[in-house]
Amino acid sequence: MKDENFAGNSKTAIDFLGNKWNYECMGCAISNKQITIPGGIIYEGKYTFLGADPEIPIPGFLIVNVKRHINSFAQLSKEERYEVADVIFYAEKALKELNITNEVTLVQEEHSKHLHIWIFPNYDWMTEKFGKGIKYLRDISEFAQKNANERKIKEVLEVIEQVKDYFKDLSIKGSFNK
Template sequence: MREIILSNGKAVQVECLSCALTSGKIMPDGGVITETKYFHAHQDVAYPIKGLVILASKRHIKCFDELTEEEKIDYIYLLSKIRKAQREVLGIEYVYYFYNEDTTHHFHTWMVPRYDWMYDFGRSVESVRPVLLHARNNMNNEENMKEVMDAINVLTLALNKREAF
């Protein structure tokens, strides 16, 4: 078991955070944004940044090359659908995508929006960690959490209401 600290400061004990999230044992703030047969999208549970979406495999795999053909098609379709919603309903102009295979979680992609305040930490991939830590340590307040929850609701409605999005 590992202890994971959520964005709200709550600690949870899990063997695999992705298994707990995709199975519904742990409910991310705002719930599931959207899901398919193969993937689950939710607000990142560790960093309170509006529109920071994690797209995780429901299967316990680590590497991109472990995806089946059906999962690959579903993945790129859902990833692009989420990105379009981020742009259209949240006004997110740019996103950094991260995927790493040496994770303790399932195969997943971070969709990290870039906001103007983030450029104070730099403009490269190296700026992301300080941005995430800043959000966890300084943005876990009522006003920001309301913005995060509002963004989750808007994304959820956009992604689940209009299939042709």
């Protein structure tokens, strides 16, 4: 789902459940509850929210989004930086402690008009089929989209629920507060 321009340019995308979206800025539309991502929001803080990638059905592929419409880490306030770091920390920890993946790749590119960070899980099949490294993420993503099936989508949605439960448990224990 590309979000290349914000100045009044409407875009259309289809998520991995087949829902069609119209938006100007995907990050803002999700943050403002104008569109609902598959599986819903995993965690919502004061400055950020965490969800699964809405277009690429890979279990554990999570995205940390900043609510404010900015595109660079350098534009974050101190409070936003702390919350982004905490969400990334606990999301990665959840993926590993729940045995979803043993390794992740973090990605943030400023060409997007709304700051978001990919937490991309690394699986053996990815390395076997494509190799290892950031240069293969687009190919892996395209492969996952083209080869999506009901079983894989169900697995993605189950992982979302596991990570939601992990974050709820953290909040109950007071380990992670909004």
